[in-house]
């Protein structure tokens with residue numbers, strides 16, 4: 407009878423499940439929040455990423471994180487900055503629009519429309535500044551806007567036509583943030599944005615060689631950031647969080663795929679529509695003309711097997727994309743891989759995002775390292791609304807009302823209690839019991855393609871190693887011993 411190789415180590419101790427202390431037993435450290443736009447949670451699987459791997463060893467890696475719906479850039483970034491779902495922070499789209507004048511502004515120009523961003527939820531820069539901290543932001547969506555009369559004090563907004571993929575520019579940005587802002591100007595918090603691998607993912611698709619090359623550039627950049635932190639003497643007092651706004655999926659075309667083209671749906675006419683946002687990836691929103699809502703809804707619903715149509719009030723609650731006056735009365739969502747075209751197909755991207763945030767391809771990544779984080783700890787998934795309360799906690803500021811929870815991330819943090827335990831454990835307290843469980847031939851990554859809620863929960867509560875090496879002969883000789891005992 408074959409039995410097992412030691413693999414899982416379960417420490418049953420009196421401290422398991424004990425409440426963690428909320429405070430960090432050291433002076434406040436600085437915090438750098440970095441977003442690499444459109445970095446899907448699994449982009450490090452098919453590319454060598456020594457610097458991202460090194461950061462996971464030195465800190466925290468989440469299996470993945472779930473962005474808010476719509477899974478698009480400005481709304482999802484504003485969720486990182488506010489901890490609010492999109493219906494609650496009100497930045498409901500990348501585009502600003504006016505239903506009366508029909509005016510629309512694309513992503514870049516929307517950055518300068520104050521009233522679009524400033525509608526009740528304060529980004530963390532303003533809250534930090536109001537509580538006496540110094541904040542900065544470089545290229546992060548929302549940087550240019552004024553909130554209740556205040557802007558982020560130190561900022562850099564990219565020019566109208568900007569190459570978001572230029573690695574030399576990236577390094578200049580990093581030198582600005584770490585050298586000038588953190589070191590010389592002594593800022594406490596900075597948000598830093600890079601526009602890749604999103605653009606490459608759109609253009610060539612997430613499974614392309616070009617995307618893999620861009621992930622290598624991201625990885626080199628992570629190495630550059632950590633070296634720069636060291637060079638400026640910041641390593642011991644700077645926490646770094648790296649995440650993104652959404653993932654990316656391959657757009658399905660040709661062959662058996664029937665594209666969604668609204669004008670071809672029987673009974674639907676754009677003449678019944680007062681204002682619409684279509685031709686923008688996998689979602690669309692519509693304001694039908696007076697009295698036309700039910701007619702338009704009935705025509706579109708069932709109009710294409712991969713198109714889902716909701717009246718605003720019937721949107722699934724888990725999407726948190728309903729309760730805001732800016733959201734239009736009809737919302738259209740395509741299945742993964744499909745995009746919604748209006749009059750005729752005008753979207754040619756090979757990769758797209760904006761889909762239901764339950765889809766694994768929309769999930770993104772999360773890494774963190776620094777003096778307040780545990781080392782070499784892999785944690786289970788959480789929603790990106792919870793990055794905000796984590797950041798407020800790290801900065802020691804009181805958060806605004808938000809939809810996240812510090813309980814989602816608290817286990818990542820070194821607390822004063824951890825320090826106490828490591829200092830006194832050998833000489834104090836009852837002896838801990840130890841249960842060693844091993845599973846025969848359980849490869850390190852067997853939990854990647856199967857739902858393993860119980861293993862995930864165990865990782866959340868305590869420790870998960872990325873993998874372990876079986877190198878020593880002593881280990882191998884254990885095998886027959888275990889077999890014999892079992893028989």
Ligand SMILES: [Zn+2]
Pocket residue numbers: 443444478479480604651652
């Ligand atoms: Zn994006």
